[in-house]
Amino acid sequence: MQQELPASALQPVGRYQVNNAQNLELITSAAHVGFSFEGREAKVVASASYAGAHSYFQYELDGEYQKRVRISGLNDTVVITAPSAGKHTVWVYKTTEAHTGPLVIQKVVGANVKPLIRPNAPLIEFIGNSITCGAAADPSEVPCGTGEYHDQHNAYQAYGPRVARAVKANFILSSVSGYGAYRNWNNNGPTLPEVYEKIDLQGKTTQRWDFAKFTPAIVSIALGTNDFSDGDGKTPRLPFDSARFVNAYVGFVKDVKSKYPKAQIALMSSSMMNGPRKQTLENCLTAVKKQIDTAYPSAKPVALHFFKPMQASGCTGHPSVAEHGVMAAELEPFFKSLL
Known part of the structure:
Protein backbone atom coordinates (compact mmCIF):
# COMPACT_ATOMS: atom_id res chain seq x y z
CA MET A 1 0.00 0.00 0.00
CA ILE A 117 18.55 8.67 10.62
CA ARG A 118 22.25 9.11 9.81
CA PRO A 119 24.42 6.38 11.35
CA ASN A 120 26.11 7.47 14.58
CA ALA A 121 29.55 8.70 13.47
CA PRO A 122 31.80 11.75 13.92
CA LEU A 123 30.69 14.81 11.93
CA ILE A 124 33.01 16.93 9.78
CA GLU A 125 31.97 20.44 8.75
CA PHE A 126 33.67 21.65 5.56
CA ILE A 127 33.79 25.45 5.27
CA GLY A 128 35.04 26.93 2.02
CA ASN A 129 34.39 28.43 -1.39
CA SER A 130 33.40 27.12 -4.83
CA ILE A 131 35.91 24.25 -4.62
CA THR A 132 34.25 22.97 -1.42
CA CYS A 133 30.82 23.31 -3.12
CA GLY A 134 31.91 21.10 -6.01
CA ALA A 135 31.13 24.01 -8.33
CA ALA A 136 32.10 23.93 -12.01
CA ALA A 137 33.25 20.31 -11.58
CA ASP A 138 30.81 18.38 -13.74
CA PRO A 139 30.11 19.37 -17.37
CA SER A 140 28.82 15.87 -18.21
CA GLU A 141 25.28 17.10 -18.99
CA VAL A 142 25.70 20.86 -19.52
CA PRO A 143 29.05 21.80 -21.13
CA CYS A 144 31.32 24.43 -19.56
CA GLY A 145 30.35 27.95 -20.57
CA THR A 146 26.72 27.06 -21.26
CA GLY A 147 23.60 26.96 -19.09
CA GLU A 148 23.63 28.51 -15.63
CA TYR A 149 26.43 28.51 -13.07
CA HIS A 150 24.89 25.74 -10.97
CA ASP A 151 24.42 23.40 -13.95
CA GLN A 152 27.98 22.10 -13.49
CA HIS A 153 27.79 21.72 -9.69
CA ASN A 154 28.35 18.28 -8.18
CA ALA A 155 28.37 18.53 -4.38
CA TYR A 156 28.15 14.77 -3.80
CA GLN A 157 31.44 14.24 -5.65
CA ALA A 158 33.24 17.22 -4.06
CA TYR A 159 36.33 16.42 -1.97
CA GLY A 160 34.61 16.91 1.42
CA PRO A 161 31.76 14.41 1.04
CA ARG A 162 34.16 11.98 -0.64
CA VAL A 163 36.73 12.05 2.13
CA ALA A 164 33.96 11.87 4.76
CA ARG A 165 32.55 8.73 3.14
CA ALA A 166 36.05 7.25 2.93
CA VAL A 167 36.68 7.75 6.67
CA LYS A 168 33.08 6.80 7.58
CA ALA A 169 32.20 10.23 8.96
CA ASN A 170 29.06 12.34 8.57
CA PHE A 171 29.44 15.72 6.89
CA ILE A 172 27.92 19.14 6.30
CA LEU A 173 29.18 21.78 3.86
CA SER A 174 29.13 25.51 4.72
CA SER A 175 30.58 26.92 1.52
CA VAL A 176 29.88 29.73 -0.94
CA SER A 177 31.36 30.23 -4.39
CA GLY A 178 33.55 33.31 -4.74
CA TYR A 179 33.88 34.04 -1.02
CA GLY A 180 37.09 34.59 0.92
CA ALA A 181 38.36 35.33 4.41
CA TYR A 182 38.76 39.12 4.08
CA ARG A 183 37.56 39.77 0.50
CA ASN A 184 35.74 37.88 -2.25
CA TRP A 185 36.87 37.16 -5.78
CA ASN A 186 35.41 40.37 -7.25
CA ASN A 187 34.28 42.49 -4.28
CA ASN A 188 35.14 43.31 -0.67
CA GLY A 189 32.27 41.40 0.92
CA PRO A 190 30.28 40.28 2.69
CA THR A 191 32.89 37.56 3.15
CA LEU A 192 32.39 34.00 4.36
CA PRO A 193 33.09 34.94 8.02
CA GLU A 194 30.46 37.70 7.71
CA VAL A 195 27.73 35.37 6.40
CA TYR A 196 28.57 32.22 8.36
CA GLU A 197 25.85 32.82 10.96
CA LYS A 198 23.14 33.47 8.32
CA ILE A 199 21.02 30.39 7.66
CA ASP A 200 21.67 30.53 3.88
CA LEU A 201 25.14 32.12 4.02
CA GLN A 202 23.88 35.27 2.27
CA GLY A 203 24.47 38.82 3.42
CA LYS A 204 20.93 40.18 3.09
CA THR A 205 19.34 37.39 5.12
CA THR A 206 18.37 38.21 8.71
CA GLN A 207 17.52 34.65 9.82
CA ARG A 208 20.31 32.99 11.80
CA TRP A 209 21.39 29.37 11.65
CA ASP A 210 20.97 27.39 14.89
CA PHE A 211 24.45 26.01 15.57
CA ALA A 212 23.06 23.71 18.27
CA LYS A 213 21.58 21.43 15.58
CA PHE A 214 24.93 19.77 14.77
CA THR A 215 28.19 19.38 16.69
CA PRO A 216 31.15 18.63 14.41
CA ALA A 217 34.16 16.73 15.70
CA ILE A 218 36.28 18.47 13.04
CA VAL A 219 35.80 21.82 11.29
CA SER A 220 37.77 22.01 8.05
CA ILE A 221 38.27 25.54 6.69
CA ALA A 222 39.56 26.14 3.16
CA LEU A 223 39.59 29.86 2.35
CA GLY A 224 42.11 31.97 0.46
CA THR A 225 41.71 31.20 -3.24
CA ASN A 226 39.38 34.18 -3.72
CA ASP A 227 41.31 36.54 -1.43
CA PHE A 228 44.32 36.01 -3.72
CA SER A 229 42.43 36.24 -7.01
CA ASP A 230 42.91 39.13 -9.44
CA GLY A 231 39.14 39.69 -9.54
CA ASP A 232 36.91 40.17 -12.56
CA GLY A 233 39.04 42.88 -14.17
CA LYS A 234 36.24 45.45 -13.75
CA THR A 235 36.12 46.11 -10.00
CA PRO A 236 39.20 47.93 -8.59
CA ARG A 237 41.41 45.46 -6.76
CA LEU A 238 44.20 46.25 -4.28
CA PRO A 239 47.19 43.91 -3.94
CA PHE A 240 46.74 40.99 -1.53
CA ASP A 241 47.17 42.09 2.10
CA SER A 242 48.67 39.31 4.26
CA ALA A 243 48.01 41.10 7.56
CA ARG A 244 44.33 41.67 6.81
CA PHE A 245 43.95 38.08 5.63
CA VAL A 246 45.54 36.62 8.77
CA ASN A 247 43.56 38.92 11.10
CA ALA A 248 40.26 38.06 9.40
CA TYR A 249 41.07 34.35 9.40
CA VAL A 250 42.06 34.34 13.09
CA GLY A 251 38.85 36.17 13.97
CA PHE A 252 36.82 33.63 12.02
CA VAL A 253 38.50 30.62 13.66
CA LYS A 254 37.77 32.18 17.06
CA ASP A 255 34.12 32.59 16.03
CA VAL A 256 33.94 28.93 14.97
CA LYS A 257 35.57 27.85 18.24
CA SER A 258 32.98 29.85 20.20
CA LYS A 259 30.27 27.74 18.56
CA TYR A 260 32.08 24.39 18.74
CA PRO A 261 34.55 24.62 21.66
CA LYS A 262 35.61 20.96 21.45
CA ALA A 263 35.99 20.68 17.67
CA GLN A 264 39.36 20.04 16.04
CA ILE A 265 40.14 22.90 13.63
CA ALA A 266 41.82 21.93 10.33
CA LEU A 267 43.00 24.57 7.86
CA MET A 268 43.42 23.71 4.16
CA SER A 269 45.39 25.51 1.50
CA SER A 270 44.16 25.67 -2.12
CA SER A 271 44.69 23.08 -4.84
CA MET A 272 44.13 25.82 -7.43
CA MET A 273 47.16 27.92 -6.40
CA ASN A 274 50.77 27.53 -7.50
CA GLY A 275 54.08 29.33 -7.18
CA PRO A 276 54.58 32.38 -4.91
CA ARG A 277 50.86 32.71 -4.11
CA LYS A 278 50.73 29.12 -2.89
CA GLN A 279 53.74 29.79 -0.64
CA THR A 280 52.24 33.04 0.69
CA LEU A 281 48.94 31.31 1.51
CA GLU A 282 50.78 28.51 3.34
CA ASN A 283 52.79 31.09 5.30
CA CYS A 284 49.56 32.90 6.24
CA LEU A 285 47.85 29.69 7.39
CA THR A 286 50.91 28.82 9.49
CA ALA A 287 50.62 32.28 11.11
CA VAL A 288 46.90 31.68 11.79
CA LYS A 289 47.70 28.34 13.43
CA LYS A 290 50.37 29.94 15.61
CA GLN A 291 47.98 32.65 16.87
CA ILE A 292 45.12 30.22 17.55
CA ASP A 293 47.35 27.67 19.29
CA THR A 294 48.71 30.46 21.50
CA ALA A 295 45.22 31.78 22.28
CA TYR A 296 43.85 28.29 23.16
CA PRO A 297 46.75 26.49 24.89
CA SER A 298 44.59 23.69 26.31
CA ALA A 299 42.76 22.95 23.01
CA LYS A 300 43.86 20.52 20.31
CA PRO A 301 46.42 22.30 18.12
CA VAL A 302 45.16 23.51 14.75
CA ALA A 303 45.93 20.96 12.00
CA LEU A 304 47.25 22.13 8.62
CA HIS A 305 47.05 20.46 5.23
CA PHE A 306 48.78 21.96 2.20
CA PHE A 307 47.44 20.54 -1.06
CA LYS A 308 49.70 19.35 -3.80
CA PRO A 309 49.19 21.78 -6.69
CA MET A 310 47.14 20.60 -9.66
CA GLN A 311 46.31 21.96 -13.09
CA ALA A 312 42.54 21.93 -12.61
CA SER A 313 40.59 20.88 -15.71
CA GLY A 314 36.98 21.52 -14.65
CA CYS A 315 35.06 24.61 -15.82
CA THR A 316 36.70 28.04 -15.28
CA GLY A 317 39.86 26.52 -13.80
CA HIS A 318 38.08 24.57 -11.05
CA PRO A 319 38.86 20.96 -10.10
CA SER A 320 36.85 18.38 -12.06
CA VAL A 321 34.95 15.49 -10.46
CA ALA A 322 38.00 13.29 -11.09
CA GLU A 323 40.33 15.88 -9.52
CA HIS A 324 38.08 16.10 -6.45
CA GLY A 325 38.74 12.36 -6.17
CA VAL A 326 42.49 13.05 -6.20
CA MET A 327 42.07 15.70 -3.48
CA ALA A 328 39.92 13.36 -1.36
CA ALA A 329 42.50 10.56 -1.64
CA GLU A 330 45.24 13.00 -0.59
CA LEU A 331 43.16 14.11 2.42
CA GLU A 332 42.05 10.67 3.59
CA PRO A 333 45.12 9.86 5.79
CA PHE A 334 45.05 13.42 7.19
CA PHE A 335 41.43 13.11 8.38
CA LYS A 336 41.94 9.53 9.55
CA SER A 337 44.73 10.78 11.82
CA LEU A 338 42.48 13.55 13.19
CA LEU A 339 39.63 11.14 13.92
Whole structure:
Protein backbone atom coordinates (compact mmCIF):
# COMPACT_ATOMS: atom_id res chain seq x y z
CA MET A 1 0.00 0.00 0.00
CA GLN A 2 1.32 3.43 -0.98
CA GLN A 3 1.94 5.89 1.84
CA GLU A 4 2.92 9.54 1.90
CA LEU A 5 5.77 10.63 4.14
CA PRO A 6 5.65 14.41 4.63
CA ALA A 7 9.05 16.06 4.16
CA SER A 8 8.79 17.60 7.63
CA ALA A 9 9.17 14.06 9.04
CA LEU A 10 12.59 13.57 7.36
CA GLN A 11 15.82 13.97 9.35
CA PRO A 12 18.09 16.35 7.40
CA VAL A 13 21.88 16.65 7.68
CA GLY A 14 23.16 20.08 6.63
CA ARG A 15 21.52 23.48 6.83
CA TYR A 16 17.76 23.32 6.33
CA GLN A 17 14.42 24.73 7.40
CA VAL A 18 10.78 23.67 7.32
CA ASN A 19 8.87 26.45 5.53
CA ASN A 20 5.35 27.78 6.09
CA ALA A 21 3.91 25.14 3.76
CA GLN A 22 5.56 22.48 5.97
CA ASN A 23 7.91 21.55 3.12
CA LEU A 24 11.57 20.86 3.81
CA GLU A 25 14.09 23.30 2.32
CA LEU A 26 17.57 21.82 1.90
CA ILE A 27 19.75 24.94 1.87
CA THR A 28 23.46 24.17 1.71
CA SER A 29 25.52 22.10 -0.73
CA ALA A 30 25.11 18.34 -0.18
CA ALA A 31 22.47 18.81 2.56
CA HIS A 32 20.80 15.41 2.61
CA VAL A 33 17.90 13.27 3.81
CA GLY A 34 17.26 9.55 3.80
CA PHE A 35 14.23 7.25 3.67
CA SER A 36 13.45 3.57 3.28
CA PHE A 37 10.67 1.98 1.25
CA GLU A 38 9.46 -1.46 0.18
CA GLY A 39 8.77 -2.76 -3.30
CA ARG A 40 10.14 -1.58 -6.64
CA GLU A 41 9.70 2.19 -6.59
CA ALA A 42 9.28 5.33 -4.54
CA LYS A 43 8.54 8.90 -5.63
CA VAL A 44 10.19 12.09 -4.36
CA VAL A 45 8.02 15.18 -4.89
CA ALA A 46 10.32 18.20 -4.96
CA SER A 47 10.62 21.73 -6.32
CA ALA A 48 13.08 24.48 -7.11
CA SER A 49 12.88 27.78 -5.28
CA TYR A 50 10.49 29.52 -7.71
CA ALA A 51 8.38 28.80 -10.80
CA GLY A 52 11.01 29.38 -13.50
CA ALA A 53 13.97 28.01 -11.56
CA HIS A 54 15.65 24.63 -11.59
CA SER A 55 17.83 22.79 -9.12
CA TYR A 56 19.43 19.35 -8.87
CA PHE A 57 19.65 16.51 -6.45
CA GLN A 58 21.77 13.35 -6.45
CA TYR A 59 20.89 10.09 -4.78
CA GLU A 60 22.17 6.78 -3.47
CA LEU A 61 20.04 3.64 -3.65
CA ASP A 62 20.99 0.87 -1.20
CA GLY A 63 24.37 2.54 -0.62
CA GLU A 64 25.23 2.87 -4.33
CA TYR A 65 25.47 6.28 -5.99
CA GLN A 66 22.97 6.59 -8.86
CA LYS A 67 22.89 9.94 -10.67
CA ARG A 68 22.14 13.66 -10.70
CA VAL A 69 18.50 14.64 -11.33
CA ARG A 70 17.21 18.01 -12.53
CA ILE A 71 14.29 19.46 -10.54
CA SER A 72 12.24 22.08 -12.42
CA GLY A 73 9.70 24.63 -11.19
CA LEU A 74 7.36 24.38 -8.26
CA ASN A 75 6.27 20.76 -8.62
CA ASP A 76 8.42 17.94 -9.95
CA THR A 77 8.25 14.21 -9.25
CA VAL A 78 11.25 11.89 -9.43
CA VAL A 79 10.57 8.17 -9.59
CA ILE A 80 13.29 6.08 -7.93
CA THR A 81 13.22 2.52 -9.23
CA ALA A 82 14.86 -0.41 -7.44
CA PRO A 83 16.13 -3.47 -9.36
CA SER A 84 14.20 -5.86 -7.13
CA ALA A 85 11.39 -6.01 -4.58
CA GLY A 86 12.10 -5.94 -0.84
CA LYS A 87 13.24 -3.12 1.43
CA HIS A 88 15.46 -0.35 0.04
CA THR A 89 17.21 2.75 1.37
CA VAL A 90 17.65 6.08 -0.40
CA TRP A 91 19.75 9.11 0.47
CA VAL A 92 18.99 12.33 -1.44
CA TYR A 93 21.66 15.09 -1.60
CA LYS A 94 21.26 18.68 -2.74
CA THR A 95 23.66 19.17 -5.66
CA THR A 96 23.74 22.96 -5.80
CA GLU A 97 24.75 25.60 -3.27
CA ALA A 98 22.86 27.93 -0.97
CA HIS A 99 22.85 31.04 -3.15
CA THR A 100 21.06 29.26 -6.02
CA GLY A 101 18.06 28.80 -3.72
CA PRO A 102 16.80 25.88 -1.65
CA LEU A 103 15.95 22.44 -2.95
CA VAL A 104 12.41 21.96 -1.61
CA ILE A 105 11.28 18.44 -0.70
CA GLN A 106 7.49 18.18 -0.37
CA LYS A 107 6.93 14.50 0.32
CA VAL A 108 8.04 10.96 -0.41
CA VAL A 109 5.51 8.42 -1.68
CA GLY A 110 6.01 4.65 -1.49
CA ALA A 111 5.14 1.43 0.29
CA ASN A 112 5.98 1.49 4.01
CA VAL A 113 8.11 4.62 3.52
CA LYS A 114 9.99 5.72 6.65
CA PRO A 115 12.63 8.37 7.46
CA LEU A 116 16.24 7.27 7.96
CA ILE A 117 18.55 8.67 10.62
CA ARG A 118 22.25 9.11 9.81
CA PRO A 119 24.42 6.38 11.35
CA ASN A 120 26.11 7.47 14.58
CA ALA A 121 29.55 8.70 13.47
CA PRO A 122 31.80 11.75 13.92
CA LEU A 123 30.69 14.81 11.93
CA ILE A 124 33.01 16.93 9.78
CA GLU A 125 31.97 20.44 8.75
CA PHE A 126 33.67 21.65 5.56
CA ILE A 127 33.79 25.45 5.27
CA GLY A 128 35.04 26.93 2.02
CA ASN A 129 34.39 28.43 -1.39
CA SER A 130 33.40 27.12 -4.83
CA ILE A 131 35.91 24.25 -4.62
CA THR A 132 34.25 22.97 -1.42
CA CYS A 133 30.82 23.31 -3.12
CA GLY A 134 31.91 21.10 -6.01
CA ALA A 135 31.13 24.01 -8.33
CA ALA A 136 32.10 23.93 -12.01
CA ALA A 137 33.25 20.31 -11.58
CA ASP A 138 30.81 18.38 -13.74
CA PRO A 139 30.11 19.37 -17.37
CA SER A 140 28.82 15.87 -18.21
CA GLU A 141 25.28 17.10 -18.99
CA VAL A 142 25.70 20.86 -19.52
CA PRO A 143 29.05 21.80 -21.13
CA CYS A 144 31.32 24.43 -19.56
CA GLY A 145 30.35 27.95 -20.57
CA THR A 146 26.72 27.06 -21.26
CA GLY A 147 23.60 26.96 -19.09
CA GLU A 148 23.63 28.51 -15.63
CA TYR A 149 26.43 28.51 -13.07
CA HIS A 150 24.89 25.74 -10.97
CA ASP A 151 24.42 23.40 -13.95
CA GLN A 152 27.98 22.10 -13.49
CA HIS A 153 27.79 21.72 -9.69
CA ASN A 154 28.35 18.28 -8.18
CA ALA A 155 28.37 18.53 -4.38
CA TYR A 156 28.15 14.77 -3.80
CA GLN A 157 31.44 14.24 -5.65
CA ALA A 158 33.24 17.22 -4.06
CA TYR A 159 36.33 16.42 -1.97
CA GLY A 160 34.61 16.91 1.42
CA PRO A 161 31.76 14.41 1.04
CA ARG A 162 34.16 11.98 -0.64
CA VAL A 163 36.73 12.05 2.13
CA ALA A 164 33.96 11.87 4.76
CA ARG A 165 32.55 8.73 3.14
CA ALA A 166 36.05 7.25 2.93
CA VAL A 167 36.68 7.75 6.67
CA LYS A 168 33.08 6.80 7.58
CA ALA A 169 32.20 10.23 8.96
CA ASN A 170 29.06 12.34 8.57
CA PHE A 171 29.44 15.72 6.89
CA ILE A 172 27.92 19.14 6.30
CA LEU A 173 29.18 21.78 3.86
CA SER A 174 29.13 25.51 4.72
CA SER A 175 30.58 26.92 1.52
CA VAL A 176 29.88 29.73 -0.94
CA SER A 177 31.36 30.23 -4.39
CA GLY A 178 33.55 33.31 -4.74
CA TYR A 179 33.88 34.04 -1.02
CA GLY A 180 37.09 34.59 0.92
CA ALA A 181 38.36 35.33 4.41
CA TYR A 182 38.76 39.12 4.08
CA ARG A 183 37.56 39.77 0.50
CA ASN A 184 35.74 37.88 -2.25
CA TRP A 185 36.87 37.16 -5.78
CA ASN A 186 35.41 40.37 -7.25
CA ASN A 187 34.28 42.49 -4.28
CA ASN A 188 35.14 43.31 -0.67
CA GLY A 189 32.27 41.40 0.92
CA PRO A 190 30.28 40.28 2.69
CA THR A 191 32.89 37.56 3.15
CA LEU A 192 32.39 34.00 4.36
CA PRO A 193 33.09 34.94 8.02
CA GLU A 194 30.46 37.70 7.71
CA VAL A 195 27.73 35.37 6.40
CA TYR A 196 28.57 32.22 8.36
CA GLU A 197 25.85 32.82 10.96
CA LYS A 198 23.14 33.47 8.32
CA ILE A 199 21.02 30.39 7.66
CA ASP A 200 21.67 30.53 3.88
CA LEU A 201 25.14 32.12 4.02
CA GLN A 202 23.88 35.27 2.27
CA GLY A 203 24.47 38.82 3.42
CA LYS A 204 20.93 40.18 3.09
CA THR A 205 19.34 37.39 5.12
CA THR A 206 18.37 38.21 8.71
CA GLN A 207 17.52 34.65 9.82
CA ARG A 208 20.31 32.99 11.80
CA TRP A 209 21.39 29.37 11.65
CA ASP A 210 20.97 27.39 14.89
CA PHE A 211 24.45 26.01 15.57
CA ALA A 212 23.06 23.71 18.27
CA LYS A 213 21.58 21.43 15.58
CA PHE A 214 24.93 19.77 14.77
CA THR A 215 28.19 19.38 16.69
CA PRO A 216 31.15 18.63 14.41
CA ALA A 217 34.16 16.73 15.70
CA ILE A 218 36.28 18.47 13.04
CA VAL A 219 35.80 21.82 11.29
CA SER A 220 37.77 22.01 8.05
CA ILE A 221 38.27 25.54 6.69
CA ALA A 222 39.56 26.14 3.16
CA LEU A 223 39.59 29.86 2.35
CA GLY A 224 42.11 31.97 0.46
CA THR A 225 41.71 31.20 -3.24
CA ASN A 226 39.38 34.18 -3.72
CA ASP A 227 41.31 36.54 -1.43
CA PHE A 228 44.32 36.01 -3.72
CA SER A 229 42.43 36.24 -7.01
CA ASP A 230 42.91 39.13 -9.44
CA GLY A 231 39.14 39.69 -9.54
CA ASP A 232 36.91 40.17 -12.56
CA GLY A 233 39.04 42.88 -14.17
CA LYS A 234 36.24 45.45 -13.75
CA THR A 235 36.12 46.11 -10.00
CA PRO A 236 39.20 47.93 -8.59
CA ARG A 237 41.41 45.46 -6.76
CA LEU A 238 44.20 46.25 -4.28
CA PRO A 239 47.19 43.91 -3.94
CA PHE A 240 46.74 40.99 -1.53
CA ASP A 241 47.17 42.09 2.10
CA SER A 242 48.67 39.31 4.26
CA ALA A 243 48.01 41.10 7.56
CA ARG A 244 44.33 41.67 6.81
CA PHE A 245 43.95 38.08 5.63
CA VAL A 246 45.54 36.62 8.77
CA ASN A 247 43.56 38.92 11.10
CA ALA A 248 40.26 38.06 9.40
CA TYR A 249 41.07 34.35 9.40
CA VAL A 250 42.06 34.34 13.09
CA GLY A 251 38.85 36.17 13.97
CA PHE A 252 36.82 33.63 12.02
CA VAL A 253 38.50 30.62 13.66
CA LYS A 254 37.77 32.18 17.06
CA ASP A 255 34.12 32.59 16.03
CA VAL A 256 33.94 28.93 14.97
CA LYS A 257 35.57 27.85 18.24
CA SER A 258 32.98 29.85 20.20
CA LYS A 259 30.27 27.74 18.56
CA TYR A 260 32.08 24.39 18.74
CA PRO A 261 34.55 24.62 21.66
CA LYS A 262 35.61 20.96 21.45
CA ALA A 263 35.99 20.68 17.67
CA GLN A 264 39.36 20.04 16.04
CA ILE A 265 40.14 22.90 13.63
CA ALA A 266 41.82 21.93 10.33
CA LEU A 267 43.00 24.57 7.86
CA MET A 268 43.42 23.71 4.16
CA SER A 269 45.39 25.51 1.50
CA SER A 270 44.16 25.67 -2.12
CA SER A 271 44.69 23.08 -4.84
CA MET A 272 44.13 25.82 -7.43
CA MET A 273 47.16 27.92 -6.40
CA ASN A 274 50.77 27.53 -7.50
CA GLY A 275 54.08 29.33 -7.18
CA PRO A 276 54.58 32.38 -4.91
CA ARG A 277 50.86 32.71 -4.11
CA LYS A 278 50.73 29.12 -2.89
CA GLN A 279 53.74 29.79 -0.64
CA THR A 280 52.24 33.04 0.69
CA LEU A 281 48.94 31.31 1.51
CA GLU A 282 50.78 28.51 3.34
CA ASN A 283 52.79 31.09 5.30
CA CYS A 284 49.56 32.90 6.24
CA LEU A 285 47.85 29.69 7.39
CA THR A 286 50.91 28.82 9.49
CA ALA A 287 50.62 32.28 11.11
CA VAL A 288 46.90 31.68 11.79
CA LYS A 289 47.70 28.34 13.43
CA LYS A 290 50.37 29.94 15.61
CA GLN A 291 47.98 32.65 16.87
CA ILE A 292 45.12 30.22 17.55
CA ASP A 293 47.35 27.67 19.29
CA THR A 294 48.71 30.46 21.50
CA ALA A 295 45.22 31.78 22.28
CA TYR A 296 43.85 28.29 23.16
CA PRO A 297 46.75 26.49 24.89
CA SER A 298 44.59 23.69 26.31
CA ALA A 299 42.76 22.95 23.01
CA LYS A 300 43.86 20.52 20.31
CA PRO A 301 46.42 22.30 18.12
CA VAL A 302 45.16 23.51 14.75
CA ALA A 303 45.93 20.96 12.00
CA LEU A 304 47.25 22.13 8.62
CA HIS A 305 47.05 20.46 5.23
CA PHE A 306 48.78 21.96 2.20
CA PHE A 307 47.44 20.54 -1.06
CA LYS A 308 49.70 19.35 -3.80
CA PRO A 309 49.19 21.78 -6.69
CA MET A 310 47.14 20.60 -9.66
CA GLN A 311 46.31 21.96 -13.09
CA ALA A 312 42.54 21.93 -12.61
CA SER A 313 40.59 20.88 -15.71
CA GLY A 314 36.98 21.52 -14.65
CA CYS A 315 35.06 24.61 -15.82
CA THR A 316 36.70 28.04 -15.28
CA GLY A 317 39.86 26.52 -13.80
CA HIS A 318 38.08 24.57 -11.05
CA PRO A 319 38.86 20.96 -10.10
CA SER A 320 36.85 18.38 -12.06
CA VAL A 321 34.95 15.49 -10.46
CA ALA A 322 38.00 13.29 -11.09
CA GLU A 323 40.33 15.88 -9.52
CA HIS A 324 38.08 16.10 -6.45
CA GLY A 325 38.74 12.36 -6.17
CA VAL A 326 42.49 13.05 -6.20
CA MET A 327 42.07 15.70 -3.48
CA ALA A 328 39.92 13.36 -1.36
CA ALA A 329 42.50 10.56 -1.64
CA GLU A 330 45.24 13.00 -0.59
CA LEU A 331 43.16 14.11 2.42
CA GLU A 332 42.05 10.67 3.59
CA PRO A 333 45.12 9.86 5.79
CA PHE A 334 45.05 13.42 7.19
CA PHE A 335 41.43 13.11 8.38
CA LYS A 336 41.94 9.53 9.55
CA SER A 337 44.73 10.78 11.82
CA LEU A 338 42.48 13.55 13.19
CA LEU A 339 39.63 11.14 13.92
